[in-house]
Ligand SMILES: Nc1ncnc2c1ncn2[C@@H]1O[C@H](COP(=O)(O)OP(=O)(O)OP(=O)(O)O)[C@@H](O)[C@H]1O
């Protein structure tokens with residue numbers, strides 16, 4: 001599903017964010033990405049969603065070489081992904097329902113389908129009762145679940161999350177990852193960056209550690225886990 005082959009990223013400032021980075025993630029995997037601040041985790045995510053291009057190397061997502069993707073094709077590629085950020089990025093003047101429906105409206109999904117899918121996905125993330133609320137009237141965990149609903153409503157085959165639990169308390173973080181694990185069981189591939197080692201320990205998923213722009217450990221679960 002994802003393959004990084006000898007990928008390097010040097011930013012304009014001269015910073016070497018990724019150095020000969022190699023990684024393969026198969027369809028249906030759940031991968032935690034950990035590592036110290038500045039290690040290159042967000043750079044990896046940005047390359048994966050084609051927000052940045054690598055300086056060298058090849059990146060394949062769903063069998064497609066996304067480095068060579070033409071600029072006008074990028075929005076279509078992005079729509080095959082679900083992306084969740086630490087800062088939620090909800091639209092403040094839209095209620096919960098519209099924040100989620102918006103993701104479908106921009107892709108010309110028929111109204112009838114929107115009216116079916118949005119309540120279903122809000123139910124899935126436990127927010128059926130909050131459809132008419134504005135983001136500012138929700139708790140951090142609720143806002144994060146709206147962001148998750150929006151990322152999932154297009155039925156992406158790949159869900160990418162950069163510290164999705166960075167702004168919420170540990171109990172809610174656990175619930176979010178529990179929910180992601182359920183979604184993963186239904187076939188969605190998940191790549192999640194996190195700083196929370198307790199969280200990683202609670203779930204038996206693959207753990208990739210990035211340091212100085214390289215994969216320094218890759219633990220396929222079964223209880224083991226790598227300390228920074
Ligand atoms: N747009 C940019 N321009 C220049 N340098 C950048 C840019 N983005 C990141 N960097 C640098 O690249 C390196 C890797 O940054 P990155 O954001 O990938 O780290 P990270 O592992 O996500 O860290 P954190 O855990 O703090 O989020 C850092 O040295 C950072 O300063």
Ligand SMILES: [Mg+2]
Nearest residue numbers: 041042043162
């Ligand atoms: Mg980061």
